[in-house]
Amino acid sequence: MAGKFPLPSEITTPPGAEGWQELYAYSSTCSPARAEYEDSMFWFQDGVHWPKPLLPWDASLMEVAIVALSQYNTRHLLVPPANGIDFRIVNGYTYLSPVPAPEADIPARAEQFMQRAGHYFVNWNQLYENWLVKIRDLVKGMEALEFSPLPDVEPLEVVTSGAGKGAGGQIQANYLELLNSASTLWQYHFEFLNLGYAAYLDFFGFCKQAFPGISDLAIAKMVAGVEVDLFRPDEELKRLARMALDTGVAEAFSLGDVTATCEALKSSGEAGQAWISSFEQSAEPWFNFSTGSGFSSQDKIWIENVEIPFEFIRGYIDKLRSGADIARPTEAISAERDRIVAEYTSLLASDEDREAFHGKLGLARVVFPYVENHNFYVEHWSHSVIWRKMKDIGGVLAKEGFLEEPEDIFYLKRHEVPDALFDLYHSWAAPAPPRGPSYWPPLVAKRKQILTALEQWKPTPALGTPPEVVTEPFTIMLWGITSDSIANWLGGGAGEDGSLSGMAASPGVVEGPARVIFGPDQINEVQEGEILVAPLTAPSWAPIFGKIQATVTDTGGMMSHAAIVCREYGLPAVTGTGFATSTIRTGQRIRVDGSNGKVTVLD
Amino acid sequence: MTTISWFESYWAGMKSEVGGKAASLGEMTGAGLPVPPGFAITTNAYRRARDEADLDAQVARLLYGMDVNDTDSVTQRCAEIRRLIETMPIPEGIELQIRGAYLELGARAGTKEVPVAVRSSATSEDSPDASFAGEHDTYLWVRGVEDVIDAVRRCWASLFTDRATCYRVEMGYDHRSVEMCVVVQKMVHPKAAGVAFTLDPTNGDRSQVAIDAAWGFGEGVVAGEVTPDNYRVDKVMLDVTKRVVSSKTHEYVLTDHDSVEKVETAPDRVDAPCLTDTEIKAIAKLAKTAERHYGCPQDIEWAVDLDLPEGENIILLQSRPETVWSKKGPSAVVAPGSAPGDFMSSIVSTLMSPLHSKGAGSS
Numbered sequence: 025m026a027g028k029f030p031l032p033s034e035i036t037t038p039p040g041a042e043g044w045q046e047l048y049a050y051s052s053t054c055s056p057a058r059a060e061y062e063d064s065m066f067w068f069q070d071g072v073h074w075p076k077p078l079l080p081w082d083a084s085l086m087e088v089a090i091v092a093l094s095q096y097n098t099r100h101l102l103v104p105p106a107n108g109i110d111f112r113i114v115n116g117y118t119y120l121s122p123v124p125a126p127e128a129d130i131p132a133r134a135e136q137f138m139q140r141a142g143h144y145f146v147n148w149n150q151l152y153e154n155w156l157v158k159i160r161d162l163v164k165g166m167e168a169l170e171f172s173p174l175p176d177v178e179p180l181e182v183v184t185s186g187a188g189k190g191a192g193g194q195i196q197a198n199y200l201e202l203l204n205s206a207s208t209l210w211q212y213h214f215e216f217l218n219l220g221y222a223a224y225l226d227f228f229g230f231c232k233q234a235f236p237g238i239s240d241l242a243i244a245k246m247v248a249g250v251e252v253d254l255f256r257p258d259e260e261l262k263r264l265a266r267m268a269l270d271t272g273v274a275e276a277f278s279l280g281d282v283t284a285t286c287e288a289l290k291s292s293g294e295a296g297q298a299w300i301s302s303f304e305q306s307a308e309p310w311f312n313f314s315t316g317s318g319f320s321s322q323d324k325i326w327i328e329n330v331e332i333p334f335e336f337i338r339g340y341i342d343k344l345r346s347g348a349d350i351a352r353p354t355e356a357i358s359a360e361r362d363r364i365v366a367e368y369t370s371l372l373a374s375d376e377d378r379e380a381f382h383g384k385l386g387l388a389r390v391v392f393p394y395v396e397n398h399n400f401y402v403e404h405w406s407h408s409v410i411w412r413k414m415k416d417i418g419g420v421l422a423k424e425g426f427l428e429e430p431e432d433i434f435y436l437k438r439h440e441v442p443d444a445l446f447d448l449y450h451s452w453a454a455p456a457p458p459r460g461p462s463y464w465p466p467l468v469a470k471r472k473q474i475l476t477a478l479e480q481w482k483p484t485p486a487l488g489t490p491p492e493v494v495t496e497p498f499t500i501m502l503w504g505i506t507s508d509s510i511a512n513w514l515g516g517g518a519g520e521d522g523s524l525s526g527m528a529a530s531p532g533v534v535e536g537p538a539r540v541i542f543g544p545d546q547i548n549e550v551q552e553g554e555i556l557v558a559p560l561t562a563p564s565w566a567p568i569f570g571k572i573q574a575t576v577t578d579t580g581g582m583m584s585h586a587a588i589v590c591r592e593y594g595l596p597a598v599t600g601t602g603f604a605t606s607t608i609r610t611g612q613r614i615r616v617d618g619s620n621g622k623v624t625v626l627d
Numbered sequence: 628m629t630t631i632s633w634f635e636s637y638w639a640g641m642k643s644e645v646g647g648k649a650a651s652l653g654e655m656t657g658a659g660l661p662v663p664p665g666f667a668i669t670t671n672a673y674r675r676a677r678d679e680a681d682l683d684a685q686v687a688r689l690l691y692g693m694d695v696n697d698t699d700s701v702t703q704r705c706a707e708i709r710r711l712i713e714t715m716p717i718p719e720g721i722e723l724q725i726r727g728a729y730l731e732l733g734a735r736a737g738t739k740e741v742p743v744a745v746r747s748s749a750t751s752e753d754s755p756d757a758s759f760a761g762e763h764d765t766y767l768w769v770r771g772v773e774d775v776i777d778a779v780r781r782c783w784a785s786l787f788t789d790r791a792t793c794y795r796v797e798m799g800y801d802h803r804s805v806e807m808c809v810v811v812q813k814m815v816h817p818k819a820a821g822v823a824f825t826l827d828p829t830n831g832d833r834s835q836v837a838i839d840a841a842w843g844f845g846e847g848v849v850a851g852e853v854t855p856d857n858y859r860v861d862k863v864m865l866d867v868t869k870r871v872v873s874s875k876t877h878e879y880v881l882t883d884h885d886s887v888e889k890v891e892t893a894p895d896r897v898d899a900p901c902l903t904d905t906e907i908k909a910i911a912k913l914a915k916t917a918e919r920h921y922g923c924p925q926d927i928e929w930a931v932d933l934d935l936p937e938g939e940n941i942i943l944l945q946s947r948p949e950t951v952w953s954k955k956g957p958s959a960v961v962a963p964g965s966a967p968g969d970f971m972s973s974i975v976s977t978l979m980s981p982l983h984s985k986g987a988g989s990s
């Protein structure tokens with residue numbers, strides 16, 4: 025493959041971001057000691073999960089996630105060709121590097137993999153049911169962790185019960201428990217995920233062999249589920265919009281302000297009360313839904329920012345009033361799925377092929393509910409709880425002047441939090457003046473400055489020397505990194521005719537005005553009929569998919585969570601263009617060809 | 628008794644009234660294989676005209692004692708019979724219906740004097756395969772209602788060509804047992820035309836439709852004289868997956884005197900795609916329908932008709948089995964006799980194989 029990317033050792037610090045390495049764990053950044061190794065590897069930037077520079081504490085979730093992935097490939101399942109994924113934070117951005125298994129180990133690994141993975145495939149449904157129990161217990165456990173200001177005096181029963189310990193120690197223990205839970209969460213996540221992808225890939229490979237021209241979309245459609253938990257939050261919004269109309273309280277939403285709407289609902293008698301309690305029922309757990317990938321403490325979560333679901337509900341009420349059908353056409357989706365399967369079946373060459381096709385499709389469908397649904401349970405629901413608990417800790421520290429506001433907690437590294445809590449514990453116990461109030465606020469302020477400077481840096485899509493051909497299955501599946509996309513990055517993005525190429529994630533061709541947005545805060549800028557251009561989209565943006573004509577993203581593969589939602593809404597989508605948000609400007613007319621993965625600026 | 632039967636209203640029970648050719652056009656139309664539109668003038672029309680003109684007695688008299696080996700006599704007698712048929716009065720109601728149908732066809736095509744092909748379609752009680760149907764006449768580029776009526780008479784008369792007549796005599800068939808239906812069908816006036824395969828000819832992929840297309844009539848594409856545009860359509864998803872637009876320097880067009888000639892393409896059309904996406908998809912759908920109808924991969928000839936409204940303008944000219952890949956036999960993924968149930972080895976080899984890196988995500 026011609027051309028190369030800068031080496032990790034060649035990357036310089038953007039002005040104003042000097043000392044950025046201090047924001048992260050020492051092991052997560054590049055260093056001269058490992059430069060030879062780092063420069064010899066190929067690293068790609070993960071903008072799907074971490075489109076912006078990581079906040080110090082947010083890095084913890086990236087680290088536990090990637091390490092859990094690695095652990096399962098390498099130590100639990102022994103995926104024959106693939107070890108784990110190494111990571112580095114470079115100027116605040118996450119770069120990943122697949123570690124291949126040594127060639128010589130592969131035959132032995134294959135044998136172990138068959139036994140270990142085979143156990144999961146054979147017992148999938150039972151294990152998945154058990155997984156749902158485990159994950160709910162884990163969330164419950166995290167919800168129960170209390171982070172309150174330390175009491176002036178321990179309650180009497182602490183003394184009389186003979187507990188022998190108190191709140192100062194407990195808050196430290198609870199924090200460590202929260203960290204442990206995050207680690208457990210991500211181990212659970214990868215207990216199944218790569219196996220799910222492996223079964224999917226097996227079906228995928230069969231289809232490509234039988235039909236070299238088959239589109240990825242056709243394969244995805246055959247496997248995709250009809251009832252998917254990831255769409256449930258959106259379904260709940262639609263249900264609540266219908267309920268508001270049916271019970272005559274919809275008028276409250278025309279006030280356009282959450283407080284006013286709530287007041288109007290409360291004062292509209294039983295119907296309003298019933299609606300509120302129905303909303304609250306939906307909210308737990310379904311509105312633990314992040315407006316981003318779920319990996320950033322800064323992304324908004326519906327349940328804590330009720331104006332977001334309210335605004336979506338208002339939009340649905342308007343649509344229903346105008347006579348639009350907002351119901352998810354589940355029957356049509358499942359009929360289309362059956363049609364596609366039947367047509368490919370009839371085109372296969374032999375009975376053996378048909379048997380193999382149905383066997384592999386069957387397994388892919390068994391594993392796919394996990395692939396589609398885990399995202400809600402892990403990245404949205406569980407992460408929402410983690411972010412909330414962290415803000416509670418931030419609140420405790422802010423109350424004692426350690427932080428200016430609770431959200432500043434995310435500017436601490438994960439191992440700085442116990443230090444701060446110990447300082448608090450000590451000053452509470454003595455009592456004596458803590459050092460925190462003079463130590464943390466200036467440090468947080470400096471880190472905020474550094475992050476602002478890092479945001480100005482445009483991350484290069486990859487570092488190091490690309491492999492001849494990308495063969496690592498999960499890199500392709502999860503991140504959409506292929507030999508083609510690397511060649512595209514090296515070419516600088518735009519083709520000769522000024523067009524961008526990416527993944528043909530959802531078919532169709534449309535032209536329209538672009539709306540470039542960089543994050544969920546700008547969602548409300550999107551107008552009816554525009555084409556959304558964003559670094560990436562999140563499942564929780566679903567309600568605006570009824571407004572837009574098409575979607576273009578910088579990052580993401582065929583199976584990225586964004587691609588799943590695009591297909592669901594039947595909008596043309598081109599993902600993984602690399603450069604859309606830096607090439608296209610709001611208002612420009614663009615043509616999106618979702619069937620061929622091309623985006624052309626027409627102005 | 629039906630006199631006029633449009634292709635789209637044909638059903639199997641009508642076969643004896645319309646003959647083999649019209650039945651097959653009707654069947655194809657009904658199966659979603661749109662041949663150029665048209666109608667059949669049923670055997671009832673011929674029979675009524677024949678009976679009202681008392682033709683049978685005259686024919687019997689003229690053929691009495693004919694010796695099939697006496698060529699001169701045969702020629703003379705048959706010519707006389709044909710002259711009788713070409714001049715016999717057509718019952719008024721029947722003629723009105725034929726005129727009306729022709730005008731309606733013109734209205735559908737948006738041209739008053741729509742050029743049509745007038746073809747004979749014989750039926751026979753004695754010889755169900757009507758193997759002598761090909762002996763009868765076909766008139767192309769017939770314009771205007773008077774010429775159509777004239778051509779219809781000549782088709783009727785073609786029941787009594789020398790060969791057809793001798794054949795019946797030799798086989799001992801009653802001349803009355805053979806009747807004539809006449810097909811009136813719009814001449815294709817192609818904006819573009821070409822061929823399509825219901826598989827990818829480069830690798831035999833049956834999930835694809837490959838289309839070669841050029842401006843005007845398809846002669847140049849079939850003969851390989853014009854480098855056509857090349858399109859690939861996903862057969863199941865009906866997405867256009869590939870398009871190569873070529874320089875189409877020449878095209879076959881219709882001249883003022885109703886002949887097809889090769890001319891230079893207008894400069895602004897040389898490098899322009901000759902099909903829209905809607906047309907490409909419609910051709911793919913047509914090819915797919917033909918494949919399903921005939922039960923095996925097909926090689927079709929098609930045209931986009933300039934005169935017909937969108938939605939009715941994709942015309943199937945010919946469909947025949949694809950031969951190259953079909954001869955090689957099916958290329959199965961799973962080797963015959965192997966156990967498709969061994970999913971773990973398959974998953975391992977999938978994880979090991981770099982196949983996906985080439986295909987995945989980069990369609």
